[in-house]
Amino acid sequence: MGQMKFELLKTDRATQARRGRLHLAHGVVETPVFMPVGTHGAVKAVMPEQLVTLGAEMILANAYHLFVRPGHELVRDQGGLHRFMGWDRPILTDSGGYQVFSLSDLRKIDDDGVSFRSHLDGSPLYLSPEVAIDIQAALGSDVVMVLDDCLAYPATHEEAARSMRRSMAWAVRSRAHFDAVASPSQALFGIVQGAVFPDLRKESTGRLLEAGFDGYAIGGLAVGEPAPDMYDVVEAQDPLLPRDRPRYLMGVGTPRNLIECVARGIDMFDCVMPTRHARNGWLFTRDGHIVIRNSRYRSDENPIDAKCRCPVCRKYSRAYLRHLSVSKEILSSVLNTIHNLFFYLDTMRRIRHFIEFERFSELLAVVRNSGAQ
């Protein structure tokens, strides 16, 4: 295993919530953490400098997308992804496993790997556990994810078992290849699969623990299953995973999801929701969301959220933001993204704070009673 260190600073008494600190090649990350998504080596609509201001400590980029364009070797030759994109804090790269799911019309999968048709020009591409590691080694990310098969929901037990076992075989290959080619400063995370079936999740976890990883991700969730099912899977995961390793719930989720899953022992999250929703005019507030382009905000002089201390809420009115959104001004995406990311990152700050002061249950209760998503 690599040199990554994870300090468990505090564990909540009433819940499984954990307060930790992740030491990575490009810095220290306070957990629980939310990682904004920067698929193509850019968190859409915001500069890295702005991300730092908002409190982002770590971001996610995507190996598949950077492999297709501009190519991982080019990124390596440009000094690695951090230098290339001007972000000197930690980066986690997703392997392309999610694209196995989201680009399902364009791929063919077998035990060896995944054949894709490029979503850009249709040209043939090939991704295997080894290739995914090679790409991420070239990118130089702090945390490398194994290639997995992210299954669509719903799936039968049989389908889920077959897919999970394939993912686990891939995880073992990833482990071996990573040890051969990656930098010691990089960390490797395995991904638990098994859909919503407890026995498969358990088997998957066991297989990963055998191989041994720096951290453990929970994959294949938030793909359409009801939220309570997702919570059940996460909750069942807690006693199976080692306490001294970070747990990462991939692709989740809503602000409510984050708190509920922190309560179930999750340390790391990523999700496109704050950034994509921002561009589509959906803004988070403590009282629920608003769709800023709606006509009801035409002449609303209030900020998005009166309680929010983000740079957008300090200065701009809903009426102006609605105008930008309706007019499709680029600034609309910028300001909305700043607000939503601040909301998410601030939510994580509050979560960490409340865990530290042994008041996490209070925060959880407030959120559960608020009707927030």
Place this chain on the structure above:
RNA sequence: GGACAGGUGGCGGAGUGGUUAAACGCACCAGACUGUAAAUCUGGCGCUCCUUGCGGGCUACGGAGGUUCGAAUCCUCCCCUGUCCA
């Protein structure tokens, strides 16, 4: 004054006798989005009624009248707009 061209739903613009409440685009209204093929996509968009259905009624293609079983589409007159000629 004359010669052409043309007046279609909020706008632009198809449609030249029937399945046209009228293509398509824009605007407008609402919704979706969870390890980003997403600054994307979907739906609605005359009025009205109800037992909400590929439902009923009404109004609608400049105005008035006419032909026809049936007219945005054909005819007559009128009004208006654009271009050109005097």
